[in-house]
Structures are given as structure tokens and as C-alpha cells.
Amino acid sequence: MNISSNLSSYRQMHIYYIRRLFKTSLLVLVLSLFNLQLINASELDYKLVAEPVGKGTYVFIGSTKYFSKKNGGNIANAAYVVTNSGVIVIDTGSSYQYGKQMRKYIESTTGLSIIKVFNTHHHPDHFLGNQAFKDVSIASLQGIVNAIDSQGEALNTNLYALVGDWMKETVAYSPTEVVTPGKITIGGHDIEIIALDGHTDSDMAIYDHTTGVLFAGDLIFHDRTPAVANANIQNWLNSIRQLQELDYTYLIAGHGPVTTDQHAMIQTHDYLSWLHETLQSALDKGLDISEALELELPKRFQALDILHEEYKRGVLQLYPSMEQAYFE
Amino acid sequence: MANSTLLKKHSMIKQIMSLKTGIKFILSLWLLTMAHLTYSQPLVDPLDSPSWNLVHKLILSNETVIFDDRVKVVVPDMAEDPMNVPVSVNVDGIGEIEEIRLFADLNPIKEILNFHPGKIEPFIAFRFKVQNSTPVRAAARTKDGVWHVGGSWLDATGGGCTAPSLGRALDNWVDTLGDVKSRLWSRADRPDRLRFRIMHPMDTGLAPGIPEFYIETLELKDKHGELIAHIESYQPVSENPFFSVDLDSKLFQGIVLSGRDNNGNLINQVLQ
Numbered sequence: 001m002n003i004s005s006n007l008s009s010y011r012q013m014h015i016y017y018i019r020r021l022f023k024t025s026l027l028v029l030v031l032s033l034f035n036l037q038l039i040n041a042s043e044l045d046y047k048l049v050a051e052p053v054g055k056g057t058y059v060f061i062g063s064t065k066y067f068s069k070k071n072g073g074n075i076a077n078a079a080y081v082v083t084n085s086g087v088i089v090i091d092t093g094s095s096y097q098y099g100k101q102m103r104k105y106i107e108s109t110t111g112l113s114i115i116k117v118f119n120t121h122h123h124p125d126h127f128l129g130n131q132a133f134k135d136v137s138i139a140s141l142q143g144i145v146n147a148i149d150s151q152g153e154a155l156n157t158n159l160y161a162l163v164g165d166w167m168k169e170t171v172a173y174s175p176t177e178v179v180t181p182g183k184i185t186i187g188g189h190d191i192e193i194i195a196l197d198g199h200t201d202s203d204m205a206i207y208d209h210t211t212g213v214l215f216a217g218d219l220i221f222h223d224r225t226p227a228v229a230n231a232n233i234q235n236w237l238n239s240i241r242q243l244q245e246l247d248y249t250y251l252i253a254g255h256g257p258v259t260t261d262q263h264a265m266i267q268t269h270d271y272l273s274w275l276h277e278t279l280q281s282a283l284d285k286g287l288d289i290s291e292a293l294e295l296e297l298p299k300r301f302q303a304l305d306i307l308h309e310e311y312k313r314g315v316l317q318l319y320p321s322m323e324q325a326y327f328e
Numbered sequence: 329m330a331n332s333t334l335l336k337k338h339s340m341i342k343q344i345m346s347l348k349t350g351i352k353f354i355l356s357l358w359l360l361t362m363a364h365l366t367y368s369q370p371l372v373d374p375l376d377s378p379s380w381n382l383v384h385k386l387i388l389s390n391e392t393v394i395f396d397d398r399v400k401v402v403v404p405d406m407a408e409d410p411m412n413v414p415v416s417v418n419v420d421g422i423g424e425i426e427e428i429r430l431f432a433d434l435n436p437i438k439e440i441l442n443f444h445p446g447k448i449e450p451f452i453a454f455r456f457k458v459q460n461s462t463p464v465r466a467a468a469r470t471k472d473g474v475w476h477v478g479g480s481w482l483d484a485t486g487g488g489c490t491a492p493s494l495g496r497a498l499d500n501w502v503d504t505l506g507d508v509k510s511r512l513w514s515r516a517d518r519p520d521r522l523r524f525r526i527m528h529p530m531d532t533g534l535a536p537g538i539p540e541f542y543i544e545t546l547e548l549k550d551k552h553g554e555l556i557a558h559i560e561s562y563q564p565v566s567e568n569p570f571f572s573v574d575l576d577s578k579l580f581q582g583i584v585l586s587g588r589d590n591n592g593n594l595i596n597q598v599l600q
Contacts, residue, residue: 161485286513286521288453288572290402290416316408320455323570327509327525 044097044166046074048105053250053258056082057213060093060102064224064256064305067094067125072166073159074098076125079215079252080106081208083187086115089136090206090215091254092129094159096170099129116186119175120217120254121203122147123230124155130173140175141195143202148174183209196243198236199226199254205243212249219243222256222264223303225310226271229317233276240269256305271301275311279318283326289319371395375463375479379433387431387439388467392474398422399478401430401466407458407484411491412566416453417443417466422476425450427469432482432564434462436489436534439562446557448548448575449519455566457532458482459489492538493529493567501529508585508597512577519574524585524599532563543569546587546595550580 050058059079063071073094081088087106092099106114119127119140127148130138140148152172160167181195190209197203199218206215218227219239244265251259253268282292292315301307373380374395384390400418407413419425428450430440436459443452450468465479495501510524526543533540546559557573587595 286511286515286523286572288414288416288523289455290414290453293404293414294402312404313406313408316404316412316414320409320412323525327511 044072044168046072046093046098046101048074048098048101050080050105050109051258053079053213053252054211057208057211057250057252058082059252059258060105061257062093062125062255066306066309067159067162069162069164069166071163072097073125073128073163076123076218076254077252077256078102078126078129080114081187081189081211081213082110082112083115083189085187086112088186088189088191089114089117089133090252091120091126091217092117092133094125094128094163095167096129096131097166097168099132102129103132117175118179118204118206118215119144119148120205120215121200122151122155123200123218123227124152124159126217126254127152127175128156128159128167128170128172130175131169131171134173137177138173138175139177139179141181141193141202141204142178143195143197144200144204145175145178147200147202148172194242196239198232198234198239200230201232203239205239207246207248212247214243214246214248214251216243216251216253218254220251220253220264220268221271221304222251222253222259222267223305224255225301225304225307225314226268227310228272228275228314231272231318233272233318236272237269240265240272267304271304274298274301275314275318279315279322282319283322289315289323292319375433375465375481377433377463383431383433383438383465387429388475393467394474394476396422396468396476396478399428399466399468399476401464401479403464403480403482405483407482410459410484410489411457411494412455413458413464413482413484414453414455415440415464416572417451417468417478419450419466419468419476422468423470425468426471428452429467429469429475430465431467432456432458432462432464435459435564437532437563440464440564441562442560444558446548446555447579448557448573451519451572451574452559453572454569456564457489457530457566458484458564460484489532489534489564492535493531495527495529495567496531496538501527505529506589506593506595508595508599510585510597510599512600514577520577521572521574522577522583522599523570523572525568525570526585526587526595527568528589530563530565530567530569534563541589541591543587543589543595546571546585548573548599549584549586551582551584553584556580556583 048060050060053059059077062074062076067073078091078093093102114136117133117136117138122144156172179193181193183192192207194205203217203219205217253264293312398421402416417428425445428443431438440456461483463479464482465477467475467477469475504527507527508524513521528543529541531538531541540563542563543561548556583599585597585599
């Protein structure tokens, strides 16, 4: 009697626990599906919000870090100018997704359509969103168009490896219009196209005389260590000196916050000239590249984000060709 | 009565005996364990590589190894250019080094270079090709035959070993094959620095349709032909290799670099 009642209570307990287990696992399953959906939806959202620069100009400020799966390649600044007849876009971000999200944001906040897109240079964080603007004229200098034609797809492939899913469906889409240096009028704005070089073989700065905003592209980095993968430092320093002559009210750098003074220009110039002198003197002393990588960096550059990482990348990119020249 | 005392005595002796053997047994067991712990404890690879046992066997013939921080291997965290990854090895404070072997556990060709420092410093720096993320190690052999191993992980997205050399794209690489450029820096506070570059495609044989073609031996000799140091290099050493070594230049008047690639082409150059 006692035993059988015990048994039946065991059985009941068993059934109770199995039911509870079943319910919890169902709940967990539902929650995880819900979660999955949430993650999926948020995973590819750059959460772009533009900040105003004076009147009628806006900028999407990117991260000052390096490409990662976390930031989805959103490490550069893309900007737009609202004119009477439509919107001018300067740089399109790092992926098709970025381009689409940027376009949606611009069109929904301004209620205007996009009349012109510019690419400041051929680096992937600045032009891979072009695909979202296929129905608009995408303009750039001949040298930049050539560079995108020849290297765009390789840069795109490389970015797939660095940031993953964010890149899905992205292909390199070249500019459709070649512009020449000088003044043009778009939507009532006097836009000056300035052809420079040094960050790459062909860099374009844009100066809007109507608003006084200077779009420097990657010729200027602000509080972020300059990237020198395709740099010619002497030419770059010359380009910065040319930009310093302009009487701008706002400066939009390729990376980092907007400024109104010369601070960011001086900072970029200072780092680049230091880098060049340091590597040249390392060569003069007979240092191997692995020793150049380990050199101490001056305290004054601490304001530059990812200093050590980008310095090392810079040494790896610049030292071998400097060595070749030195030994010829 | 007498019988029982005898019995007692006997059992006491037996007990003592068994106690003695027991202690002996335990002692010997303890000794054995200690010996085991000291001599045959499995080495714990500080880099936690899946291939440590394999490279220990393939490259160091399972000879005695110590993981040693005094063997300093410097590689960047990330191979920015997988065809040109800088590496330097410096061995300091272990005594005389007979040979340094450089290898990468997970590279398709694991051997990179063997350096016999001879009469110069146990330091060498150059660049090499990497296919994927891998530990990069140096094993330095002291006179007692023990390999002192140091190293670090290198992160790479890959492709350095299966790509053709860049020179292959130019049609004039044959004209400069084996050409050497060099320079010596006299330094007051530390050993002098010798850097030399040799023009050579250093093809791995892993790029489709391009057989392996690489420098196998390099020797530094003084003007009397006496050996100063020598290198055995393998396919992963970068194209147009650039070497840095340290030495006391006062000891040698005129250094000659000679070498040979796997096709029998000779290298011969007086270094300055």
C-alpha cells in the first residue's frame, strides 16, 4: 500500500517535471526565435543619423576604428548638401547596405531626391555604397574612376573578408561621370572640384563656396591616425598645404569629427611628416622593418585613435618600398 | 610458551620486513614518479598549437626542447601583406648558439630558414610568405644539443604562398637574378649591422604552373674563404629577400656572400 502510493506520487512528480520541462523549452524556443529575428534585423542596421554642419549640410560620422564585423565597415564620413533642386551626396560608405540606408535616411528626412553623387577617392569605405545610387549621376575625377575600375572589386573582396555579412550583395560600382577640376553650379551651389593627391594617386576635395563647407575626403583625418596604404607622403603634405589656403567655415574630414579651425589639418600634417622622417631615419640607421615596427610613438599623437595599430600598418605598407629606393 | 614467543618474534620480524619493503616500495614509486615528472612530463606548448607535436618531430627530430622566452621572435599581430611578413629572431643570454631554425607550424611549407650564426650574433631579420594564421617559431640549439624554442602567433587572412611572385609579371626578372645589394652600418653602442638584398623570385611551387625556384644556401665568408655564418633557406622566404644580421665588422676584412638556388644558379658578391 505504502509502496504503491509512493510509486504513483513519483510518477506524478515525473509527469509534472516533464510538463514543466516541455513548457520551459517551448518558451526558450519561442524566445530564441524572437531573439534571432531581433539580431538579424539589427545586425545589418548601421543606425545612421546625420548631424547638421551649418545650414543645409549634413554628415554621417563614422567610427574612428578600423574595419570590423562590429562596425560593418562604417568607419568613414559620408555627407550631403541640401539644395533647392535636390540633394548632393559626397561619398557613399562601405557597402550596398550602407548606401541604401543612407539614401533612405536622406530621402525620408529631406523629402527631396538625389541629384548628384561624388566619390572623393577609390577606397572601399568611401565608394562601395555607389550601387544604391545607380539611377543618379555618380561623378569623380578620371584618376579615381580608373582606380575604382581596376582595383574596386579586389577592395570589395577584401572588405567581405574583414566585415562579413554587412557586405552581402555589394559589388564595386564605378562612377558614371568624369568631372574636371574647377567650379560648377549644382542646385544653386557654387561647387569647386579640387584635384589633389597623396592619400592616393588621385584625391578629390570639394569646396562649397555657397556654404563655406570644405569636404576634404581622406586628405584630412581628425583625431584618427591617417591610413597610408596607398600614400605618397610628400604629395600628401603638399595637398594639405593647399587646403590650408582655403577660407572655409567648416571642415569635414574623411574620418573623425567636424571642425571649424585648422586643428585637424595641422594634426594630419604633423603625423605624416613625423612618420616620414621617422621611417627615413630608421632606414638611415640600418633598422630592419621588424625593428621599425617597435619604435616608440610620441606622446603628442595620443589623441589619434588606433595610433599603434595604424602606425604598424603604415610601417608594413611604406617601409618595403622605401627600402627598395634606399638600396637602388 | 616458548613456541608462542617465537611465533610472536617471527610475526614481528615479518611485520618489520613488510614495513621495510613497503617503505622501499613507496620510496621507489615516489622516485619513479619524480623521475617521470622531471624527464618525461609532456611539454605544454605556450602557443597551444594543434601541430606542435608534428613540428617537434618533423623539424626538431623530437630532440630535447625547452620553451624559452629568451628566444625572441618578433612578427606583427596581423600579416598586412601575406607575401611579406617581417620576422626577426634575437637570442639573448643563453650562451653560444649553434643553429636557429625558423618555422611556421601551420604553413603549407613549414620550414622557413635555418641560420648558423657561427662567428656573428644570434640575430637575423627578413620577410617571409604566409598562407594562413599560424604560430611562427624559432628554435635555438645550444652546445648541449637542447633546442630553446620561442615564438608567437601571426594572424593572416591568407594567400601568400599560393600566389606567383610579382617578378613573374615582369619579363626582365632573369636579368637581375642573383644580383646583390648590401650595406654595413658601424655602430658604436652595439654590434654592427649588415643588410643585404638578393634578387630572386623565391617561388614556392604552390602557384599553378610555376615550379619551386628558391635559394637553398647562403654563406658569409671572409676574404680568405673562411666561413663566418651560413643560412639554409626554404621556399617561404619572400621574393627578393632582404636580410639583416649583426656582427663585429672589425673581425672580418671584406665579407663575401655566396650561395646557390635549387636550379644551381650561383650567387657571389663582395659585400660592403
